[in-house]
Amino acid sequence: MDAAIESIRSFNRFFTRHVGAIDARFLDTDISLPEARLLFEIAQREPVAAQTLQAELGIDRGYLSRVIARFEQRGWIRRDRREGDGRIRSISLTEQGRAAFDQIDRRQRAAVAQDLAPLAELERDELVQALTKARLLLDPGAPMDFVIRPARTGEVSQIAARQSILYAASHGWGRALEVLEAETVAAFLRDFKPDREQCWVADLAGVIAGAVLLTDEGDGTARLRLLHVEPFARRRGIGDALVRSCVQFARDVGYDRIMLWTHTVLDAARRIYARHGFECIDVEMHSEFGDPVQGETWRLTLEA
Structure with a gap:
């Protein structure tokens, strides 16, 4: 301090x-x-x-x-x-x-x-983002609008790193989670199917305020991954907007269902999933991230 x-x-x-x-x-x-x-x-x-x-x-x-x-x-x-x-x-x-x-x-x-x-253009962008983030950290209620857009080059990797930092701070989930997230984004970038997959970013005045991935699991199944909203950007409806983008995209390209894996301790995320019609279909204890924690599998069946 x-x-x-x-x-x-x-x-x-x-x-x-x-x-x-x-x-x-x-x-x-x-x-x-x-x-x-x-x-x-x-x-x-x-x-x-x-x-x-x-x-x-x-x-x-x-x-x-x-x-x-x-x-x-x-x-x-x-x-x-x-x-x-x-x-x-x-x-x-x-x-x-x-x-x-x-x-x-x-x-x-x-x-x-x-x-x-x-300053070069990249440096100007970094300065503006740093100043905007400083304002949001000191004044989380600052009146700013967000937009949901596809991720740009380099941002998918940043999302994995940011999630690792946030979960380490909030739940003590360390290297094992970071490995899982790094493998997830590496596979997404390597095997990206532009007509079937997407990564969306919540852009708050030029600052990444949250993100989510949707990947193709085959057999008409999509998987929602790596949803997160930055602490300074919460209570703005960003989580709902990100999940809504996933559901709409999955419907538009013809998926039959969306699956996701979350944890019982993540109350805010679970409430968002429930609001969009997801249902918890399986619960299982695991120790992949250290202490035992209750993992949950959720499913949303999409109507034609």
């Missing part, structure tokens, strides 16, 4: 200096970064009440009042009483305020572009 705290504090010191957070003249303008942030929110939300700005930014009410007063003195904003409630005055940008905002916005975009310019 001490090392993690120091790492974050060190990054914060670097980043506040890097973006000029403590400069009196942000991007060589007449306002500071907090004032520029407030101007941005007004531009995005206008007409907006001061109470809304305070709640969104979490800033002191007195400080907010002083900044709004300065903006008004500069002719950047106007304040109009709301129809139906004269106690609330909505804030909007004037033409001068819009021009000031546009200037700051252009300078900030140019500054970010200058940071990104030396």
